[in-house]
Amino acid sequence: MSGVAPPAYATLRVERRGPVGWLVFARPEAANAMNATMLDELEVAWRRLDTDPAVRVIVNTGDGRAFQTGLDLHQLSRDRAALREQARRTAAAELRITAWHNRVTKPVIAAVNGICAGGGLHFVADADVVIAASDAAFCDPHVSVGQAGAYEPIGLLAKMAAEPVMRMALVGRHERLPARRALQLGMVSEVVDPPERLRDRAQELAETIAARPPELLRAAKRMVWAALETGRTRAVRQAGIATVGAAEGEDG
C-alpha cells in the first residue's frame, strides 16, 4: 500500500495498489452511510485519485458488511449547516458525491461488497463497471420512509432494463434485488463467489483495464456517458468527432 500521500481521511480509505486507486467507504459501524464528513471527503478523494498520474483505474468498495446505504440523516440532523448545504446541492442538481458528479475522467469500477441501499445506488448508477460479491443485494427504501427516489433510479434507468428499476423504486424496503438477478439484468457484469474474493478480483479487473492507453480510456468513457445525454444520431456524430480527435492526439 503506497502512493497518495496520506491526507487524513476520517470516513474513507484512499490507497493505491499498482495502477489501481482504491476509494473505500470506511464507516462500517454505520453501514457506510454518508455523514457530513464523508460528503466532503468524497469530493476531495475523487479529485485526488483522478489527478494522481500513477492511478489509471479507480475501484470503489466498502469496508464491512455494507457497500453503501445513503445519507446518514441522524448525523446530518445534528449538523444543520451540512444538511442545508446538501439540501441546496440536491435541489440544484449540484451533488458532488460520485465520480460522475465530480467529472472523474478515469474508469471507475464499483465493487459492491454487501447491501447497497438508497443513496448507495448513486455509486452503482454512476460507475462505469460494476461487479458484486455473491451475497450483495440492492434496494431503494426511499418511498418506505416518505421520500421520493430520483437521482439513483434515474441513473439506473439510463443503463439497464427499466422495469426492475421501477419495481425497486416502488417496492421500497420490502424487497431486495440479489446479486444473481443483477447479473442477469446486466446491472452488474460479474458476481464473485466466494464473496471474500471480491477485492482480489476487482484489483485484477482494474489492472486489465489499466493496461490500455489512458487517453483512449478517457475518450471512450467520455463518449459513452455523453451518449446518455442525447439522441442516437447526435451521440454517434459527437463520438465520430471525438474519435478523430483522439487519433490525431495520438499521432501528434
Place this chain on the structure above:
Amino acid sequence: MSGYPNLTCLRLERRGPVGWLINNRPERLNAMSARMRDEFEIAWKALDADPAVRVIVHTGEGRAFQTGVDVTEIATDGVGMERYRDSLERFDLRFTAWHNRIWKPVIAAVNGVCAGGGFHFVADADVVIAASDAEFFDPHTSIGQVVAIEAIGLLRKMPAEAVMRMALVGRHERLSAVRAYELGMVSEVIDPPERLRDAAQELGERIARNSPAAMAATKRALWQAFEVGLTEACRLGARELVAMWGHPDQLEGPRAFAEKREPRWADPVPSDTAEPPQPAAPGDPAEPPVP
C-alpha cells in the same frame, strides 16, 4: 364492488388497498373494441380518484391478457380504424395509465397471451409480472399494419433487439414468460399460473405500505426521465424530490420506523390535481425534515 362505474368490457374492484382493473371480454381474447377503449379512461380515473386505492393491478379474464384492437370490429363495422385517426394524429390516447397520467403504481399481471396492442399495457405499466404460461408477440406486420407506439414504449424499457425481433417476426413466433423475465421485461414469473392474481395482490399490498405521495413523485421523476438526457432528467427529478420536503409523510416515515410500527401515510391525491413542482428558487430555504 360499489362506488365504481358499471362497465361492460372492464371490471373494477378493490381488495384492501389494491384496485383491480380487469379486461373482461374473454370471448374476444380481451381485444379492444371502441367501447372498451372508451371505458379504459373511465376505469383508470375511477381507481385513481378512490383514495382507498394505493396500487392498481391490471389483468385479464380468461386465456388472454389483451390482444390489441378488435380486428373483427374494425373489419365489419364500416368505420374501422378511421375512428381512431384523429386521436392518433394528435396523439391524444387515453387507454393506458401512462396516457391518463396516473401517478399511482400500476402492476400489469399478464395472465396469458399479450399480443399487438396488448403491449401498450406492458410498456406503460410500472411493474410487470406474468403467469408462467403467458406469451408475448406482435402480429402487426403480419396483418399489414405498422408497429409503432407499443414497440417504442418497450424500447425505452428493455433491450432493443428483442423488441425489434418481435416487431419484425410478427405472429410467427412467441416470446415466453421466462425469456421476458431474463430480459427484464417482467420481474416475476408466477408458477403455477393460477397463482397469478394472489401474487399480484400480495405484491400490491407490499407496495401499498409505502408513502403514496413519495411513490407518485418517484413515478413522475422516472417517467419523465425517458423524455430527456441523463443530466436534465436528474435536474427534473430533483424538483420532484424537493417538492416532497415539508410533506407530512417525510416526518411520519422515520417516526414509524423508530417506533417499529406501520406508517400512517397521507391519502393519495388524484393524479390530475397534483401540482407540478417548480424549480427551486436560489437561496431557497427548503430542506429535508429531520427525524
